Amino acid sequence: DGGITQSPKYLFRKEGQNVTLSCEQNLNHDAMYWYRQDPGQGLRLIYYSQIVNDFQKGDIAEGYSVSREKKESFPLTVTSAQKNPTAFYLCASRVQGNSPLHFGNGTRLTVT
Amino acid sequence: AQKITQTQPGMFVQEKEAVTLDCTYDTSDQSYGLFWYKQPSSGEMIFLIYQGSYDEQNATEGRYSLNFQKARKSANLVISASQLGDSAMYFCAMRDNAQNTGNQFYFGTGTSLTVIP
DSSP, X not given: OOOEEEEOXXXXXXXXXXXXXXXXXXXXXXXXXXXXXXXXXXXXXXXXXXXXXXXXXXXXXXTEEEOOSBTTBOOEEEOTTOSOOOEEEEEEEEOSTTOOOEEOOOEEEEEO | XXXXXXXXXXXXXXXXXXXXXXXXXXXXXXXXXXXXXXXXXXXXXXXXXXXXXXOOSOOEETTEEEEEETTTTEEEEEEOSOOGGGOEEEEEEEEEXXXXXXXXXXXXXXXXXXXXX
16 A cells, blocks of 8 residues: 555654654655644644755754655654754655645654 | 634534534635645544635535635635544645745644534
8 A cells, every 4th residue: 555654653862862753655756745743733844855856944944854865765854953852743745736745644752 | 924824722513513613824826725634643644625726616525525715715624414533633734836835835723623422
């Protein structure tokens, strides 16, 4: 079945450590996105990529980095520079045009 | 500036009744898309329904319909015959077509719907 896989579902890290969240899709979608969700808030865009080897910052990119070396993969690194990294992270992909975002199941990151 | 506004943090509806979740949006584009997503407590985001800015008819998908009022810039979601499984967070989203933003999606803060047996 086609879909988006995020791993792991839960992730715990110590403050000061970088951590990488995985996102893989087999939908053959060109565009991929990373969103952050905090309690009581909507989704905020961290980074997005419309094609391989190209990506753009979203509204809250500071303290995060991404790569897009393959169409299927769009990993997100939460660096130690991110001041408040504990959150729920959602990866999404879509084809172009009027198509909706398709989401993975999310990774809940806790940094202590 | 807030592009999507959902003014109802929480809503309650009796099972089998209909409920309307409000959404207003702000854009100067003529071409845009409006989406509704459902997020159960498990966390995944489930796409429910889409309305294009040039669509003259309101979108419908099963028990979901979108009440699109372009002049008012509103895109309310109507759920008919509510079921217990409809209890979840609901998010309204808009995609703009500005080339310099890569078709970004903007999300509201969501409405928590509880269906009462």
